[in-house]
Amino acid sequence: MSKPPTSSRVAVVGGGPVGLTTALLLARVGIPTTLVAPPVGGTLDRRTAALFSGSVTLLRNLEVWEGIERTAAAIRGIRIIDGRGSLLRAPETLFTAEDHGVAEFGFNVPNASLTARLSEAVEAQANLTVVPATVSSISLTEQGSTLRLADGRDVTAAICIGADGRKSLVRAAAGIEARTWQYPQAAVVATFEHQRPHRGVSTEFHRRHGPLTTVPMPGTASSLVWVDAPEKAEQLAGLTDDDFRTALEAELCGLLGIVGEIGPRGMFALSGMSASVLGHGRVALVGEAAHVIPPIGAQGLNLGLRDAAVLAECLAQDFGVGGVARYAAARAPDVGTRITAIDSLNRSLLSDLLPTHLLRGAGLFALKSVPALRRIVVQEGLQPSGEIPLVMRPGGLERLSPQPGEGHRA
Numbered sequence: 419m420s421k422p423p424t425s426s427r428v429a430v431v432g433g434g435p436v437g438l439t440t441a442l443l444l445a446r447v448g449i450p451t452t453l454v455a456p457p458v459g460g461t462l463d464r465r466t467a468a469l470f471s472g473s474v475t476l477l478r479n480l481e482v483w484e485g486i487e488r489t490a491a492a493i494r495g496i497r498i499i500d501g502r503g504s505l506l507r508a509p510e511t512l513f514t515a516e517d518h519g520v521a522e523f524g525f526n527v528p529n530a531s532l533t534a535r536l537s538e539a540v541e542a543q544a545n546l547t548v549v550p551a552t553v554s555s556i557s558l559t560e561q562g563s564t565l566r567l568a569d570g571r572d573v574t575a576a577i578c579i580g581a582d583g584r585k586s587l588v589r590a591a592a593g594i595e596a597r598t599w600q601y602p603q604a605a606v607v608a609t610f611e612h613q614r615p616h617r618g619v620s621t622e623f624h625r626r627h628g629p630l631t632t633v634p635m636p637g638t639a640s641s642l643v644w645v646d647a648p649e650k651a652e653q654l655a656g657l658t659d660d661d662f663r664t665a666l667e668a669e670l671c672g673l674l675g676i677v678g679e680i681g682p683r684g685m686f687a688l689s690g691m692s693a694s695v696l697g698h699g700r701v702a703l704v705g706e707a708a709h710v711i712p713p714i715g716a717q718g719l720n721l722g723l724r725d726a727a728v729l730a731e732c733l734a735q736d737f738g739v740g741g742v743a744r745y746a747a748a749r750a751p752d753v754g755t756r757i758t759a760i761d762s763l764n765r766s767l768l769s770d771l772l773p774t775h776l777l778r779g780a781g782l783f784a785l786k787s788v789p790a791l792r793r794i795v796v797q798e799g800l801q802p803s804g805e806i807p808l809v810m811r812p813g814g815l816e817r818l819s820p821q822p823g824e825g826h827r828a
């Protein structure tokens with residue numbers, strides 16, 4: 419006998435950080451939601467994510483920040499060092515939070531701690547049903563969608579949200595096209611102890627095959643994203659800890675002193691993806707189901723959390739195809755600008771063309787010497803111009819949440 423379907427107003431597919439946040443937000447603004455997310459298993463996500471102030475305020479508003487903060491470190495400075503070894507070396511540039519009148523630019527958060535705390539909150543949230551399964555097929559109609567799960571059950575919903583990562587089944591089912599591209603690069607990630615304090619400064623070495631970035635962790639530890647040619651990354655990932663330590667010390671040129679204990683390493687091939695639209699009809703895409711960018715300038719997850727924030731706001735105010743259309747239109751400029759900016763920066767490092775180096779060097783020189791320009795660039799990197807989504811402002815979620823006696827939306 420077939421089991422009765424689980425029905426709700428919205429189904430969110432995917433339990434990564436963006437899917438968890440989206441489901442939590444929708445339930446909190448009063449929309450009955452089902453989250454379909456396979457149980458977490460397999461390898462632990464060893465990455466950390468630098469989250470900027472809007473993202474942190476969102477997590478505070480969702481009352482999950484307290485548990486995450488214990489594992490996070492404040493980022494109080496961002497240093498860029500041109501280690502490309504070209505004829506024209508750009509000057510070292512340091513942006514400090516103090517210069518920009520804030521206590522910190524954001525926090526570096528372990529992905530595992532972020533998803534663990536969000537999962538706890540999701541389990542405890544009223545108005546939110548969690549179905550621990552994988553979606554195997556989706557059928558869409560003008561009224562909504564039916565998701566067939568791998569165990570044969572069905573989930574029906576008026577609106578379907580794809581938070582199912584770069585190979586999104588939701589995106590494919592909705593017929594949304596995606597442009598994909600590859601970079602001749604892979605990233606090796608790890609955390610490591612070091613002798614000298616990082617003083618809250620994240621350092622990005624711009625190198626010939628990609629950037630090497632250290633981001634503060636609590637104490638005298640940092641997380642590392644070392645982007646290099648795929649063969650080199652493979653070799654680095656396979657080194658003994660002692661040999662990896664030696665290689666890392668050489669790249670850091672003594673910046674953090676002697677490198678101590680190194681955590682387990684992970685490796686990620688670098689690619690890019692851009693969905694042609696972030697939603698249409700009764701389907702919306704968030705996070706890496708909609709856009710993938712290389713891990714440079716810490717933009718990917720911040721972008722995904724802004725998707726979640728704007729989608730919740732649009733659906734709370736206008737549940738249905740109108741809300742989805744508003745969401746897609748509102749997010750397109752931010753997503754498009756970030757994809758272009760990060761892609762251009764990465765390609766400028768890989769390029770052998772002198773004019774490209776001149777441009778990059780001139781850009782860094784201008785950043786170093788023109789404070790007003792520096793302010794604009796830092797501001798744009800941390801929070802794009804335009805309106806800050808309501809739920810990313812202090813107390814903003816309360817303004818969207820239903821008042822006592824108001825009942826469910828939609």
Ligand SMILES: Cc1cc2nc3c(=O)[nH]c(=O)nc-3n(C[C@H](O)[C@H](O)[C@H](O)COP(=O)(O)OP(=O)(O)OC[C@H]3O[C@@H](n4cnc5c(N)ncnc54)[C@H](O)[C@@H]3O)c2cc1C
Nearest residue numbers: 432434435436467468553582583705706713716718719720
């Ligand atoms: C090395 C590296 C460093 C990074 N550093 C930063 C940083 O400092 N700051 C920053 O902002 N970003 C950073 N990023 C980007 C960030 O990690 C991603 O943007 C983020 O993890 C994407 O989250 P997501 O929830 O959209 O996707 P995912 O984490 O991929 O989640 C997708 C989920 O969907 C599930 N799923 C897939 N198919 C189905 C299905 N059919 N049914 C049900 N569930 C399904 C999967 O199991 C998965 O749980 C970094 C990325 C890399 C590679």
